[in-house]
Amino acid sequence: MSIQDRIPQQGNTVGPDLVNIEVTRNHSELFRAECVRLMQETDKACKRMQTDDKKRLDQRVRDIQFLKRELELKLEEIILEIDVLIALQSRVGKALEACREPLRVTVVCLEERRKRVPSERLHDEVDRELLKEREVIEGVASLLQRVAEQITEQIRLDRSAKYKLEQDLKEKFEAQSIDNSCALMTTHPINNLQRSKNNEIVLPSLTVTPKQWENISDLNITKAEQQKTNSLSLRALVESLLEQTAADMQKQVQATAAAFQLNIQEIKCSKSQMEDQLAKVLSESARLKRIRDDLQVSISDNEHVLSLAQARLTLRRQRPGKEQCYDPVQAQLLAEVEQLTAHISKLLEAAAQSEEEQRALDRCQLDLQENIEMKASSLYIDEVICAQHREPIVIHNF
Missing domain, CATH: 1.20.1270 (Substrate Binding Domain Of Dnak; Chain:A; Domain 2)
Structure with a gap:
């Protein structure tokens, strides 16, 4: 109502x-x-x-x-x-x-x-x-x-x-x-701003x-x-x-x-030993050469004496028949020829042996010289070349 x-x-x-x-x-x-x-x-x-x-x-x-x-x-x-x-x-x-x-x-x-x-x-x-x-x-x-x-x-x-x-x-x-x-x-201040903006509401599904x-x-x-x-x-x-x-x-x-x-x-020690040995071999070779020369002189002297003895024997064979007796001089000359021949033979053997010894010493000399050169080459590589390359190497803490 x-x-x-x-x-x-x-x-x-x-x-x-x-x-x-x-x-x-x-x-x-x-x-x-x-x-x-x-x-x-x-x-x-x-x-x-x-x-x-x-x-x-x-x-x-x-x-x-x-x-x-x-x-x-x-x-x-x-x-x-x-x-x-x-x-x-x-x-x-x-x-x-x-x-x-x-x-x-x-x-x-x-x-x-x-x-x-x-x-x-x-x-x-x-x-x-x-x-x-x-x-x-x-x-x-x-x-x-x-x-x-x-x-x-x-x-x-x-x-x-x-x-x-x-x-x-x-x-x-x-x-x-x-x-x-x-x-x-x-x-x-925001009234007009809020009106002019498109106020979108953030959906909950798009937020955290x-x-x-x-x-x-x-x-x-x-x-x-x-x-x-x-x-x-x-x-x-x-x-x-x-x-x-x-x-x-x-x-x-x-x-x-x-x-x-x-x-x-x-290497230095080995090279030094070989150089010492080479010096001794060279010295021995020189002495051996002198001995060989002395042997040749001795052989020559003995051959001259032998020639003299043989000449005397040859000359004494020209004695008259009754004078060719086996006297002490003849015995001495014959013994002298025999002894001189034996001495010369031994001297010749010694001379030949000295040549063999000389060749052996020469071989030793060549062998020593070659080995000394090889040692010198190895020493140069290790002591000079490698040392020069390795000298700047200094490992510091990184």
């Missing part, structure tokens, strides 16, 4: 319906009071929501700042680790380069020693140490090459972790700037939860920390390898140098 239905009918009354007007006025007052209450509640709700928004935005900014600090700290650490690895990579490269010259020298020494005469081309201790030296240096170079590749790969992984941290930091900075701007915004958001940065930090740990382990390993390989090369180079020195001393 409407209000008009409840009002007593005064069909014949003329004038305004005061009751109806009063009801309308009261209704308007109630509506107005309700509007005031609604506006007050709305205003309170807006202020409360703005306050909550400000608190939540401030908290969000603090969360972002916290993660930013964590990311920045980890980024500084990974950048420092990359720089250290690059420096270590340079050291490994220099160490690898430092292996080239010793290896070249070792190969040259082996090739030079192959130029010795066949009789001197023995697989001696120096050759064994040189081959071992080549093996050690080639092993060190191969190991350093693999280490350099590992460092390069680790630098790549560190830079990948660095890139992800930088991207995360960039996004955190943008998010912080946006949330700071949101916290500073008021209703008046706060836990997922935090996990993304945590994952980047964890990966960076893992790569840093890997880098530290690799650096410790490389430092140890550099020290050990340098020590191994130094030890082998010293062993080869000691073998060279010992071999040089042995």
Whole structure:
């Protein structure tokens, strides 16, 4: 039933319906009071929501700042680790380069020693140490090459972790700037801005939860920390390898140098002994030649005496028949001829023997001279050529 239905009918009354007007006025007052209450509640709700928004935005900014600090700290650490690895990579490269010259020298020494005469081309201790030296240096170079590749790969992984941290930091900075701007915004400056923009509501399916958001940065930090740990382990390993390989090369180079020195001393000693023996052989050969000359003189003298005795015997055969008796003179002459013939025969044998002895001494002389020349050649290769090549070799710590 409407209000008009409840009002007593005064069909014949003329004038305004005061009751109806009063009801309308009261209704308007109630509506107005309700509007005031609604506006007050709305205003309170807006202020409360703005306050909550400000608190939540401030908290969000603090969360972002916290993660930013964590990311920045980890980024500084990974950048420092990359720089250290690059420096270590340079050291490994220099160490690898430092292996080239010793290896070249070792190969040259082996090739030079192959130029010795066949009789001197023995697989001696120096050759064994040189081959071992080549093996050690080639092993060190191969190991350093693999280490350099590992460092390069680790630098790549560190830079990948660095890139992800930088991207995360960039996004955190943008998010912080946006949330700071949101916290500073008021209703008046943005009314027109909000009307002009296409306010799209981000669908929940396209967003991440706060836990997922935090996990993304945590994952980047964890990966960076893992790569840093890997880098530290690799650096410790490389430092140890550099020290050990340098020590191994130094030890082998010293062993080869000691073998060279010992071999040089042995060659010098052998050469000196042969030179002494050669001097004695030459001296003996000279004395033997003098003896042979003396034998020839003696043979000639004895032949003259023999000729004289034979001439006397021939002449005495011309004595008259009765005078050809076997007297003491005849006996003496016959004995003299026999003795002189025996002496001359022995002297001739001695002369022939002296020639044999001379030929033997000559063979000894030639053999000694050839061996002295071979020893001198070997000594020159080891003491001069190889020493000149090996002199600059100094193995320092890499």
